[in-house]
Amino acid sequence: MGNTDNHVVAQAVHDLGSALWFGGTVMGVAGVNKAGSDLTQGIDRIRVASAAWGRFAPAQWAGIGATLLAGLRLTQVGGRRMALQEGFARVGALKAGIVVAGAAATGYSAYSGSRIGKLAEQAYAHGEPIEVKDATIPTDGTPEQIATWQRRQRVAQFVVPVLAGANIVCGSWLVQSYRAGATVKGVLGRLLPG
Numbered sequence: 001m002g003n004t005d006n007h008v009v010a011q012a013v014h015d016l017g018s019a020l021w022f023g024g025t026v027m028g029v030a031g032v033n034k035a036g037s038d039l040t041q042g043i044d045r046i047r048v049a050s051a052a053w054g055r056f057a058p059a060q061w062a063g064i065g066a067t068l069l070a071g072l073r074l075t076q077v078g079g080r081r082m083a084l085q086e087g088f089a090r091v092g093a094l095k096a097g098i099v100v101a102g103a104a105a106t107g108y109s110a111y112s113g114s115r116i117g118k119l120a121e122q123a124y125a126h127g128e129p130i131e132v133k134d135a136t137i138p139t140d141g142t143p144e145q146i147a148t149w150q151r152r153q154r155v156a157q158f159v160v161p162v163l164a165g166a167n168i169v170c171g172s173w174l175v176q177s178y179r180a181g182a183t184v185k186g187v188l189g190r191l192l193p194g
Contacts, residue, residue, distance in 0.1 A: 010073040011175070017066025018171065021102070022164035024060055028053060029157050033135040042130035042142075043120055049135030050117040057110060064103050067167065071099060078174070088177055095170035102163030105156050112153035119146045 032052040036045030075092060113135075120130050123143050131141035136154035138147035 007074055007077045010070045010077070013066050014070035014074060014171065015168075017063040017070060018164060018168050020063030021060060021067060021106075022161055022168060024056055024063065025106075025157070025161045025164060028056060029161065032056075033137075033157070037134040042132040043124045045132050045134055046116060046120045046130065050113060053110070053113055060106065064099075064106060067099055068103070071096065074174075088174065091170055091173050091177075095167055095174070098163050098167045098170060102160060102167060105159045105163060109153055109156035109160060112149050112156060115149045116146055116153060119143070119149065 032049055035052075036048045039045050039048060075096075078088065078092065116135075123130055123146065128143060129141065130143070130146070131139045132146070132150065133139050136150050136157065138150045142150070
């Protein structure tokens with residue numbers, strides 16, 4: 001790729017990475033976490049979700065990495081637009097911040113999950129009953145430390161697809177700003193403010 005506006009590969013890598021990150025997280029929240037509720041023992045509900053999320057983690061981080069690296073390339077080829085087209089730099093900066101926040105939320109969710117797994121295994125080894133509704137929803141009988149981490153993970157897991165989705169929306173705005181009418185309007189907005 002040269003320094004032209006032809007950035008199809010970077011855009012495709014970015015979009016596929018974002019789709020993997022968003023779609024996989026939604027599937028995990030809606031499917032993986034809930035699937036454990038079909039099992040009879042709380043420890044198994046946690047183990048199944050932990051194993052599934054652990055297996056998905058490399059793909060999820062690959063999606064985030066693709067989004068970040070391709071986003072850097074798209075920023076590089078869109079440099080002139082940032083300087084000339086009103087709103088382009090602002091939305092691009094917002095998008096970058098959303099991706100970084102989403103990656104941090106993803107990391108925190110994974111950390112919370114590892115804490116849940118570790119605490120559940122320790123409790124199970126000591127013969128304590130592990131009662132949970134599913135991977136992220138405690139019951140009145142859930143040990144308090146596990147319940148605390150479940151609530152934290154649940155919040156983080158809902159924040160991640162919101163941020164990943166916002167990243168996709170900002171990306172759509174940026175792609176649409178390449179249309180001739182949007183470009184003219186953006187450049188005139190920069191040159192003739194008011």
